[in-house]
Amino acid sequence: MIEPSHYLSETVKGLKPSGIRKFFDLAASMEGVISLGVGEPDFVTPWAVREASILSLEQGHTSYTANAGLLELREVISDYLLKVSKQSYNPKEEILVTVGASQALDVALRAIVNPGDEVIVIEPSFVSYASLVSLAGGTPISLQTEGDMEFKLQPKELEKVITDKTKAIILCSPSNPTGTVLDKEELEGIAEIIEKHDLLVISDEIYAELTYDRDYTSFVSIEGMRERTILVSGFSKGFAMTGWRLGYIAAQPEFLGAMLKIHQYSMMCAPTMAQYAAIEAMKNGQEDVYFMKKSYRQRRNLFVNALNEMGLTCHVPGGAFYVFPSIKATNLTSEEFAEQLLIEEKVAVVPGNVFGDSGEGYIRCSYASSLEQLQEALKRMQRFIEKRV
Missing domain, CATH: 3.90.1150.10 (Aspartate Aminotransferase, domain 1)
Incomplete structure (x- = not known):
């Protein structure tokens, strides 16, 4: 034994x-x-989204898609991001369809982290962030926030935990678990620190559709941050598609290409029928x-x-x-x-x-x-x- x-x-x-x-x-x-x-x-x-998936099955769309996902889906994601983030992403080179936002986070971290690299995790945080950093070979660095500040990240506190080993920060707004949303001015303060220390950002924007008191501000819309940001999102929360397991990444081509290699070897592609459902959700689900x-x-x-x-x-x-x-x-x-x-x-x-x-x-x-x-x-x-x- x-x-x-x-x-x-x-x-x-x-x-x-x-x-x-x-x-x-x-x-x-x-x-x-x-x-x-x-x-x-x-x-x-929503029924129209489910119906689109059923129709794709009836039409026999049961084979693999391109590793990066259906081009039509990447095109509608690109159109959507232009509306919500005011940033244009090339659907052929800068968007990758993943098996949920969870896989997107995984491949994003594995694409950028070397052994010994530190990645800052803002607490309270989604339970998988620190573990995914560790699985990628990095070291998660906890940055605690305070309840009396509505758990909002303070730039001066961020700067205190940055070292010469810091590679990136994981940002989540709206936040799981606190529901906290960072506005444009607050994001600009964080962006200054990011640029000053030459860091990357993994921006988890899975709850972007669910903001209640003001319009959503994507981190990539902050000046100078598009090139430094790997945007992670998906369909689970805003479109009520948790079981479909469909997410996406938007990033500049060099980052996207690295993540695509990991995705090719570990996952091949996201479920085909779910991708057809997501096209309907993006086009007509607002x-x-x-x-x-x-x-x-x-x-x-x-x-x-x-x-x-x-x-x-x-x-x-x-x-x-x-x-x-x-x-x-x-x-x-x-x-x-x-x-x-x-x-x-x-x-x-x-x-x-x-x-x-x-x-x-x-x-x-x-x-x-x-x-x-x-x-x-x-x-x-x-x-x-x-x-x-």
């Missing part, structure tokens, strides 16, 4: 399992749980996006007001579909709060510490659930809080 652990990668052995899964595995074993944890829309993919966005905004307002009223201080998130309230008033840790709330009231939330040390004392709640479920969850949370505050 062999000892498998003897053969495993030391990097992989050192990775922590996703902290989110622990609570949802437990929640799945219980009856009557209201989940406020899963980061996906509660809407079904009314559906607007409808979903309007609904999310209504739920956000309800949820944030209720949380603040019950004593869980929470800033108003400008985008995505998450709130990140403080639970410090309960004197419980994030994990204690999440575990006890699940066991006592059957409401599943994500403890903030799984998103980094600066998330301790907070929880993440997704409001991508029906109003009825949100109202019931709030009643249960109110009951839970009253016993402790």
